Amino acid sequence: MIKWKAIIIGFILAVILTIFLGSAGGIVGFYLAVLIAGIAVGYIVDVNIKNGATHGAITGLITGIVSAILSIVVALAYGASGILSGLNVIAELILSIIIWAVLGAIGGVIGTIITERLWQTVFTRGIMGGTAKTESPEEMKPKIEFTRENITKCLCPQCPVQAESECAQTKMKMLQESMRGMSPEPSDVPGVYCATGTATCSDIDPNKMCNCPNCDVFKENNLEQGEPKGYFCQKGAVK
Numbered sequence: 521m522i523k524w525k526a527i528i529i530g531f532i533l534a535v536i537l538t539i540f541l542g543s544a545g546g547i548v549g550f551y552l553a554v555l556i557a558g559i560a561v562g563y564i565v566d567v568n569i570k571n572g573a574t575h576g577a578i579t580g581l582i583t584g585i586v587s588a589i590l591s592i593v594v595a596l597a598y599g600a601s602g603i604l605s606g607l608n609v610i611a612e613l614i615l616s617i618i619i620w621a622v623l624g625a626i627g628g629v630i631g632t633i634i635t636e637r638l639w640q641t642v643f644t645r646g647i648m649g650g651t652a653k654t655e656s657p658e659e660m661k662p663k664i665e666f667t668r669e670n671i672t673k674c675l676c677p678q679c680p681v682q683a684e685s686e687c688a689q690t691k692m693k694m695l696q697e698s699m700r701g702m703s704p705e706p707s708d709v710p711g712v713y714c715a716t717g718t719a720t721c722s723d724i725d726p727n728k729m730c731n732c733p734n735c736d737v738f739k740e741n742n743l744e745q746g747e748p749k750g751y752f753c754q755k756g757a758v759k
């Protein structure tokens with residue numbers, strides 16, 4: 521799902537930075553501006569690298585197209601329409617749009633990685649309190665079972681990431697019925713993703729804060745030692 525709000529913020533940032541960096545550093549300043557805007561978009565948008573790259577690329581593409589249109593308008597306004605007629609000029613404009621999109625994508629990936637690293641730091645500090653316990657390698661290898669006990673402890677149903685998901689809410693209602701009788705299937709449960717892997721609901725919002733670090737399943741099983749360190753609904757089961 522494309523997050524247009526993030527792209528608009530990135531575009532506005534790219535325009536502002538282009539004005540400042542472009543006037544100071546010329547073409548390098550332009551490219552730096554779109555790279556920084558891409559980083560900002562990747563940082564805002566997600567902890568998923570593909571999403572960060574896609575949003576960064578779209579931001580770079582839009583900025584590049586707007587910049588090309590402005591260049592043409594300025595050339596026409598100054599009566600320099602002659603310089604726009606050559607095939608070379610058109611090729612250069614297309615090439616520069618592609619470069620902006622690629623730089624935006626690279627920025628998006630960097631922004632996503634920064635977000636991920638920050639999350640890992642927050643999780644590790646929050647759970648470990650800055651003091652590492654000495655444990656055997658086997659103890660440090662987390663593996664979560666899909667059990668009724670863990671379903672009960674799981675905080676995913678109260679997580680802001682799923683709060684506006686119709687799909688997750690429907691599953692939750694059905695789960696409350698099935699928990700009284702037969703054991704539910706993993707696909708019926710909008711949670712315990714650390715055991716079962718990515719969510720089947722596609723309308724969840726990974727921009728919100730993951731609840732996992734507050735969960736007893738997370739704390740009791742040292743999930744801060746595994747990978748990923750949260751957002752199991754997006755990134756799959758812990759390993």
Ligand code: SF4
Pocket residue numbers: 675676677679680681682711713714729730731732750751752753754
């Ligand atoms: S895995 Fe984390 S982010 Fe995903 S629903 Fe559960 S608590 Fe929320």
Ligand code: SF4
Pocket residue numbers: 670673674675676711712713714715731732735736737738743752
């Ligand atoms: S660690 Fe996260 S995914 Fe696993 S049970 Fe707890 S809240 Fe659910």
